[in-house]
Amino acid sequence: MAKLRKGDTVQVIRGKDVGKTGTITHVISETGRVTVEGINVAKKHRKPRSQEDPGGIMDRDMPLDASNVMLVCKKCDRPVRVGFKMKDGEKIRVCSNCGKEL
Numbered sequence: 683m684a685k686l687r688k689g690d691t692v693q694v695i696r697g698k699d700v701g702k703t704g705t706i707t708h709v710i711s712e713t714g715r716v717t718v719e720g721i722n723v724a725k726k727h728r729k730p731r732s733q734e735d736p737g738g739i740m741d742r743d744m745p746l747d748a749s750n751v752m753l754v755c756k757k758c759d760r761p762v763r764v765g766f767k768m769k770d771g772e773k774i775r776v777c778s779n780c781g782k783e784l
C-alpha cells in the first residue's frame with residue numbers, strides 16, 4: 683500500500699465516521715488497513731489489574747479499510763485522489779487535482 687503512510691491526514695469517505703478527518707497512526711500493509719486517530723473508536727472495557735491499574739473504559743482506534751479513507755491535499759483542502767510521478771528516479775505521490783507533492 684504505497685498510497686497511505688503514517689502521519690498522513692485523511693478523510694473518511696465511507697462508514698459511520700464519514701466526513702471526519704484524522705491523522706494515520708498505523709498502516710497495516712498485510713491487511714490493507716489503517717488506524718486513524720479518533721476514527722472508528724471502540725470503547726474497551728478493561729478489568730482492574732492492580733491498585734495502580736484500576737481498569738475502566740478506554741477509547742481505542744480500530745483499523746479500517748484503507749479504501750474507506752482518502753488523503754487530504756493541504757493545498758486543495760479536501761480529500762483527493764493520489765497520483766504518482768517519477769522524480770529523481772523515485773516514485774512520489776502527487777495530488778491528482780492540483781499536482782502538488784503529497
Ligand SMILES: [Zn+2]
Pocket residue numbers: 755756757758759762777778779780781782
Ligand atoms: Zn491538491
